[in-house]
Amino acid sequence: MYNIRIMEIKDYEEIYELWKNTPGVGLSGNDDSKESITIFLTKNPTTNFIAEIDQKIIGTIMAGHDGRRGHIYHLVIKEGYRKKGIAKKLVEKTQDALKKEGIKKISLVVFKENKIGNNFWRKIGYKTREDLKYRDKRIE
Numbered sequence: 001m002y003n004i005r006i007m008e009i010k011d012y013e014e015i016y017e018l019w020k021n022t023p024g025v026g027l028s029g030n031d032d033s034k035e036s037i038t039i040f041l042t043k044n045p046t047t048n049f050i051a052e053i054d055q056k057i058i059g060t061i062m063a064g065h066d067g068r069r070g071h072i073y074h075l076v077i078k079e080g081y082r083k084k085g086i087a088k089k090l091v092e093k094t095q096d097a098l099k100k101e102g103i104k105k106i107s108l109v110v111f112k113e114n115k116i117g118n119n120f121w122r123k124i125g126y127k128t129r130e131d132l133k134y135r136d137k138r139i140e
């Protein structure tokens with residue numbers, strides 16, 4: 001049986017290995033550095049979780065909010081532990097934690113070609129916004 005608990009910065013090396021070795025996970029040199037994750041976890045202390053079995057991390061979800069929208073990142077379940085409902089449970093935990101923060105809507109980004117990821121999000125009720133274009137700009 002697995003256990004879900006809040007993600008801590010001491011987990012960083014283990015979760016980074018999992019992300020690095022999982023196709024479909026988009027890693028960013030800046031956003032996923034230990035320094036950036038430290039800032040994110042400090043700003044969002046109640047909405048980031050890991051799933052573990054025998055103290056080995058087999059799943060992650062990161063989420064934060066700016067007081068208006070929640071945003072989910074890095075939902076990953078290690079191969080061999082998938083299709084057991086663990087991702088769904090992690091998303092539910094995150095949704096509950098964001099709700100407690102007063103957040104009413106959550107967004108996320110998935111690579112178009114990530115079939116498994118897109119199937120998963122559709123199945124649990126996250127709609128594609130065909131009326132929007134995702135835009136961003138580097139300001140550094």
Ligand SMILES: CC(C)(COP(=O)(O)OP(=O)(O)OC[C@H]1O[C@@H](n2cnc3c(N)ncnc32)[C@H](O)[C@@H]1OP(=O)(O)O)[C@@H](O)C(=O)NCCC(=O)NCCS
Binds near residue numbers: 078086087
């Ligand atoms: C996407 C991912 C997190 C799903 O994790 P998981 O633990 O296998 O998902 P769950 O078992 O909680 O599945 C929940 C629902 O999604 C569906 N689903 C999960 N994987 C699926 C797949 N490969 N194809 C179709 N449906 C799928 C399940 O059928 C399930 O519905 P059900 O409970 O009614 O059967 C996992 O495949 C993964 O880590 N992929 C790589 C990283 C990634 O792409 N992350 C998402 C992008 S942010």
